[in-house]
Amino acid sequence: MGRKEMIAMLLAGGEGKRLGVLTRDLAKPAVYFGGKYRIIDFTLSNCAHSGIDTVGVLTQYQPLELNRYLGIGSPWGLDRRDGGMTILPPYVKQKGGVWYKGTANAIYQNMAFIDRYNPEYVLIISGDHIYKMDYELMLEHHKRSGADVTIAGIEVDWKEASRFGVMHIDDEDRITAFEEKPKNPTSNIASMGVYIFTWSQLQKYLIYDEANRSSNHDFGKDLIPAMMKDGKNLYCYSFKGYWKDVGTIESLWEANMDLLADEPPLELSDESWRIYSVSPNQPAQHVGASAVISSSLITEGCLLEGEINRSVLFYGVKAEKDSFISESVVMPNVRIGEGARIYRAIIGEGAVIQAGVTIGSPDDDTITVVAVDQYVTNDHLLQEVEHS
Amino acid sequence: MKHKVMGVINLIHETDELERLTQGRCLATVPFGARYRLIDFVLSSMVNSGISKVAVFAHTKYRSLMDHLGSGKHWDLQHRQSGLFVLPPATDDIQEISRGDLYHFYQQRDYFNRSTLDYVVITRSHMVCNIDFEKVIQFHLEQEADITVVCKKQEDLLTGKARKVMMDEDGRITAIQDHYGRMSSDVSSMEMYVMRKDLLMELVETSLAQGQDHLVRHAIFSRIDKLRVFGYMYEGYLGVVNTITSYYRNSMNLLQPDVWKELFYQPGPIYTKVKDEPPARYLGGSKVTNSLIANGCRVEGTVVNSILFRGVHVQKGAIVKNSIIMQNGVVGEDSFIQHSILDKDVRVEADRDIRGADSAPFLAGKRKII
Numbered sequence: 001m002g003r004k005e006m007i008a009m010l011l012a013g014g015e016g017k018r019l020g021v022l023t024r025d026l027a028k029p030a031v032y033f034g035g036k037y038r039i040i041d042f043t044l045s046n047c048a049h050s051g052i053d054t055v056g057v058l059t060q061y062q063p064l065e066l067n068r069y070l071g072i073g074s075p076w077g078l079d080r081r082d083g084g085m086t087i088l089p090p091y092v093k094q095k096g097g098v099w100y101k102g103t104a105n106a107i108y109q110n111m112a113f114i115d116r117y118n119p120e121y122v123l124i125i126s127g128d129h130i131y132k133m134d135y136e137l138m139l140e141h142h143k144r145s146g147a148d149v150t151i152a153g154i155e156v157d158w159k160e161a162s163r164f165g166v167m168h169i170d171d172e173d174r175i176t177a178f179e180e181k182p183k184n185p186t187s188n189i190a191s192m193g194v195y196i197f198t199w200s201q202l203q204k205y206l207i208y209d210e211a212n213r214s215s216n217h218d219f220g221k222d223l224i225p226a227m228m229k230d231g232k233n234l235y236c237y238s239f240k241g242y243w244k245d246v247g248t249i250e251s252l253w254e255a256n257m258d259l260l261a262d263e264p265p266l267e268l269s270d271e272s273w274r275i276y277s278v279s280p281n282q283p284a285q286h287v288g289a290s291a292v293i294s295s296s297l298i299t300e301g302c303l304l305e306g307e308i309n310r311s312v313l314f315y316g317v318k319a320e321k322d323s324f325i326s327e328s329v330v331m332p333n334v335r336i337g338e339g340a341r342i343y344r345a346i347i348g349e350g351a352v353i354q355a356g357v358t359i360g361s362p363d364d365d366t367i368t369v370v371a372v373d374q375y376v377t378n379d380h381l382l383q384e385v386e387h388s
Numbered sequence: 389m390k391h392k393v394m395g396v397i398n399l400i401h402e403t404d405e406l407e408r409l410t411q412g413r414c415l416a417t418v419p420f421g422a423r424y425r426l427i428d429f430v431l432s433s434m435v436n437s438g439i440s441k442v443a444v445f446a447h448t449k450y451r452s453l454m455d456h457l458g459s460g461k462h463w464d465l466q467h468r469q470s471g472l473f474v475l476p477p478a479t480d481d482i483q484e485i486s487r488g489d490l491y492h493f494y495q496q497r498d499y500f501n502r503s504t505l506d507y508v509v510i511t512r513s514h515m516v517c518n519i520d521f522e523k524v525i526q527f528h529l530e531q532e533a534d535i536t537v538v539c540k541k542q543e544d545l546l547t548g549k550a551r552k553v554m555m556d557e558d559g560r561i562t563a564i565q566d567h568y569g570r571m572s573s574d575v576s577s578m579e580m581y582v583m584r585k586d587l588l589m590e591l592v593e594t595s596l597a598q599g600q601d602h603l604v605r606h607a608i609f610s611r612i613d614k615l616r617v618f619g620y621m622y623e624g625y626l627g628v629v630n631t632i633t634s635y636y637r638n639s640m641n642l643l644q645p646d647v648w649k650e651l652f653y654q655p656g657p658i659y660t661k662v663k664d665e666p667p668a669r670y671l672g673g674s675k676v677t678n679s680l681i682a683n684g685c686r687v688e689g690t691v692v693n694s695i696l697f698r699g700v701h702v703q704k705g706a707i708v709k710n711s712i713i714m715q716n717g718v719v720g721e722d723s724f725i726q727h728s729i730l731d732k733d734v735r736v737e738a739d740r741d742i743r744g745a746d747s748a749p750f751l752a753g754k755r756k757i758i
Contacts, residue, residue, distance in 0.1 A: 035667030036683070074461070075662075268666035269684065279462075279662040283652035284422030284682040284695075286645060293676055299667040300423070300683050303645060312667075 004117040008052050012127035013060030018248045021371035029127030030066040032331045035297040035312045040127035041277045044076040050135035054083030056113050058106045075276045102217030108206040124195040131243040132273050138237045147235035148201040152194035154239045164190035165220040175234040180220040242266040253367050256312045256329045260295050280315045348372035392505040395434040395442035400489040403549050405631040408753040413452040416513035419714045422682040422695050427513040428660045435463050436656030437521035441470035463659045488601035493592050508588050512579040516627035520655045527620045528582045534615040538580035540626045546637040548628025550576040561617040625651045636749045639712050665698045
């Protein structure tokens with residue numbers, strides 16, 4: 001087998017607790033986004049466009065749907081004889097099996113997989129973020145700076161900085177300080193959770209970290225600070241562009257709404273950077289005689305008779321006459337009955353909103369979430385609909 | 389499928405009066421229904437019926453066909469032992485290329501003989517329908533037929549051209565006539581034939597020995613008394629698409645939600661080449677009613693009773709009515725388009741006014757700039 005210069009390890013085990021009912025039976029990377037995608041499509045498409053042909057996908061939480069979705073990686077061009085996509089769940093070894101204890105431990109447990117390709121560099125990414133990024137440019141930066149690890153960084157709002165690992169950098173992009181989720185951040189350059197390691201260095205630190213009993217086995221909390229302490233070369237690759245962690249109901253909703261701007265910050269129709277996904281094989285959407293649609297993103301297989309404003313509709317949504325959908329994200333195969341009104345909501349896959357039901361309110365800023373396959377009638381509204 | 393059946397999609401000498409739409413492509417790859425090509429309907433039907441080996445007898449202008457079908461993986465026809473086989477004419481002699489389908493079947497007889505499958509389903513590409521062939525095979529076996537012809541009772545074919553069929557009370561076909569024949573019958577042949585593979589090979593060899601090389605006109609017509617030929621009545625939606633008017637009118641029929649639900653979903657989904665276009669975008673100020681919109685479209689103007697294929701852009705102030713705009717078409721600002729069919733990549737500049745008639749839609753060829 002040929003040696004690979006760089007392979008990718010994609011962390012896709014995220015439980016996505018803060019997404020509530022949307023991740024009850026689904027790993028976070030498999031959550032729907034943007035009218036026809038799942039969150040993980042973005043990182044996988046980035047790999048495809050960055051010339052990375054070997055990707056290990058580390059799964060753990062609720063992998064069934066995710067595994068089925070990923071298949072052998074064909075939609076992302078990863079069905080390769082040499083390399084391609086490999087799903088890496090935790091497995092039982094001679095001394096018994098263990099779950100992945102943290103992000104670093106997940107990679108540690110799959111060192112044999114990486115060694116098989118004997119790469120020079122390893123790209124660590126996660127299936128939780130929405131962004132378009134050329135990892136090849138980041139690799140060039142890594143090589144040029146002679147770094148042991150390069151961390152992609154992006155400027156975030158000062159208010160939000162404490163949610164991330166933040167970095168201080170010098171004029172040459174060298175990281176001079178790194179703090180994981182600081183209470184009082186002193187920098188607003190956040191780590192995007194995208195790392196390029198020189199494999200020999202990563203290998204060494206994974207083994208150190210595993211032996212350290214007080215470690216959480218996490219990249220941000222343990223491994224990066226350890227490298228920092230040892231005076232290794234840590235560099236930041238500054239990313240300018242759209243990047244969003246869609247870990248909460250609010251951020252998931254907001255990121256979907258971002259797509260509706262006349263000049264969206266994340267362009268999906270960029271021909272040179274198509275986001276690939278599994279095709280649901282649905283006919284073109286049918287916009288009926290009584291439908292009124294504006295400022296929306298709508299996919300194949302929808303049958304629409306209602307009024308739809310500033311919303312994102314996934315495939316197979318049926319919206320009957322006099323229904324009204326505003327500022328909402330409607331996931332696949334949802335049925336919205338006659339006269340139903342939906343304001344600022346995320347409707348889970350397969351849910352049925354009975355005729356005449358109102359969800360949310362035009363005067364309320366909270367986002368209502370309807371769980372997957374929920375049947376919502378006026379009587380059950382309070383019990384069935386969860387407020388975030 | 390329980391029974392061992394192979395599919396044959398026969399593109400040799402298909403009736404084609406689609407004018408400019410088939411100038412650079414064969415009938416099988418004419419875009420239809422906002423995101424499909426004509427061949428997708430019969431190919432998907434075969435796959436949904438459990439047929440896992442399909443041969444496409446390509447004939448002329450088949451570059452777009454090869455491009456569209458690729459390895460067959462979009463129809464799940466990429467298998468180790470079976471799958472999709474595109475068979476262009478196995479000769480470089482012009483005279484021989486123009487000979488009938490039996491001649492070409494004979495040229496590829498190894499393909500048939502090597503297969504262990506017992507039955508063949510032979511179809512064309514221009515019959516737009518969604519059919520379960522398993523039921524046809526079942527019927528074929530129950531009738532102990534030699535040949536089963538799939539038929540449709542439909543008074544108005546919307547100018548599509550199809551052969552007419554006459555049957556007795558038992559469903560046995562007594563006569564088949566070409567579309568211009570004078571026989572009065574409202575039953576049309578869907579040009580789908582089921583028979584044992586051995587019988588097909590026998591018909592190929594005996595007919596060719598008699599100097600006859602057309603499957604239907606020669607091999608079947610002339611043996612209609614000797615063979616047990618039965619008609620299976622198909623109940624679903626049928627569009628016979630081989631003239632411009634039938635193309636236009638069958639397209640417009642898709643705007644009826646009932647036709648849309650039936651043709652695209654029942655009994656199975658229709659597959660096509662995946663393009664990875666993003667969802668369609670409707671901007672503020674867009675007005676769309678009674679239309680089919682494919683992914684990748686960007687609508688800023690008004691669209692009424694129309695079909696937009698993938699990646700079409702209707703700019704501000706533009707009005708598109710009763711029209712079909714194929715892949716990546718652009719309608720410039722404040723232009724007005726009515727009763728028109730624009731082939732792929734047609735670009736209508738700003739402030740243009742294009743009007744065809746319902747009975748004779750305006751037709752713009754591929755990549756034209758208006």
